[in-house]
Amino acid sequence: xxxxxxxxxxxxxxxxxxxxxxxxxxxxxxxxxxxxxxxxxxxxxxxxxxxxxxxxxxxxxxxxxxxxxxxxxxxxxxxxxxxxxxxxxxxxxxxxxxxxxxxxxxxxxxxxxxxxxxxxxxxxxxxxxxxxxxxxxxxxxxxxxxxxxxxxxxxxxxxxxxxxxxxxxxxxxxxxxxxxxxxxxxxxxxxxxxxxxxxxxxxxxxxxxxxxxxxxxxxxxxxxxxxxxxxxxxxxxxxxxxxxxxxxxxxxxxxxxxxxxxxxxxxxxxxxxxxxxxxxxxxxxxxxxxxxxxxxxxxxxxxxxxxxxxx
Numbered sequence: 001x002x003x004x005x006x007x008x009x010x011x012x013x014x015x016x017x018x019x020x021x022x023x024x025x026x027x028x029x030x031x032x033x034x035x036x037x038x039x040x041x042x043x044x045x046x047x048x049x050x051x052x053x054x055x056x057x058x059x060x061x062x063x064x065x066x067x068x069x070x071x072x073x074x075x076x077x078x079x080x081x082x083x084x085x086x087x088x089x090x091x092x093x094x095x096x097x098x099x100x101x102x103x104x105x106x107x108x109x110x111x112x113x114x115x116x117x118x119x120x121x122x123x124x125x126x127x128x129x130x131x132x133x134x135x136x137x138x139x140x141x142x143x144x145x146x147x148x149x150x151x152x153x154x155x156x157x158x159x160x161x162x163x164x165x166x167x168x169x170x171x172x173x174x175x176x177x178x179x180x181x182x183x184x185x186x187x188x189x190x191x192x193x194x195x196x197x198x199x200x201x202x203x204x205x206x207x208x209x210x211x212x213x214x215x216x217x218x219x220x221x222x223x224x225x226x227x228x229x230x231x232x233x234x235x236x237x238x239x240x241x242x243x244x245x246x247x248x249x250x251x252x253x254x255x256x257x258x259x260x261x262x263x264x265x266x267x268x269x270x271x272x273x274x275x276x277x278x279x280x281x282x283x284x285x286x287x288x289x290x291x292x293x294x295x296x297x298x299x300x301x302x303x304x305x306x307x308x309x310x311x
Contacts, residue, residue, distance in 0.1 A: 150217030
């Protein structure tokens with residue numbers, strides 16, 4: 001079981017930070033907030049940065065100062081906002097991560113409930129994929145509940161990252177790997193769901209007994225970069241206090257074992273509740289982080305960082 005090595009030679013430098021507010025107010029009746037909220041995943045798609053949200057049926061598209069919105073299908077009751085005050089939080093898609101495969105963007109639900117076993121595909125059109133068989137395969141592979149928070153294209157595989165915060169019986173953070181080509185075909189409705197090509201459990205450490213769990217990931221060649229948080233919450237549904245955050249990299253060694261190195265993810269000594277990560281396609285040392293304030297009335301933030309050290 002790979003164990004994280006907190007590497008003092010690794011670090012980050014914050015380059016910029018901005019609130020994510022839409023450039024236009026949206027159409028009447030669209031049910032769109034004025035800002036991006038609950039940002040939960042990032043991916044570059046066709047030259048723009050896509051920001052996934054776990055409690056609003058919109059995908060924000062960032063290009064320079066402009067923030068536009070891709071409108072997703074309405075949920076029960078015709079709503080596109082899902083929150084405690086509306087009494088419909090349990091009905092949200094809970095989109096937690098995204099990856100671009102070819103020209104298409106795929107945003108994955110967490111799978112923490114049956115309503116969240118769906119994937120949004122944004123390509124020539126926008127469609128909702130009922131992905132129950134995939135989430136059942138994940139639960140079978142992990143022999144327990146799942147809370148998918150990251151997806152990364154790593155080499156010829158697609159890795160799905162289980163956070164490891166589903167309460168008693170959850171054995172901790174893990175990845176489940178699938179053949180990328182086969183899974184892409186299945187997502188397109190062209191072939192059977194491939195069997196997982198393997199899975200791995202990880203020990204990412206803890207703070208005062210609160211263990212770190214994956215919150216997103218991105219593939220860069222044969223490496224997987226991840227972000228993780230230690231959140232004081234009893235389950236995968238309720239938010240809690242973030243007591244620590246981590247940025248790390250997973251590498252597969254020549255002998256097939258996996259090396260995990262990481263550094264604390266902080267600004268001025270305070271952990272960042274980062275829930276999305278994407279690398280600048282033009283600069284492999286520059287990454288973007290999506291910060292979720294856990295408050296529907298506050299905009300999510302986009303933080304640009306430079307990686308320091310031998311990543």
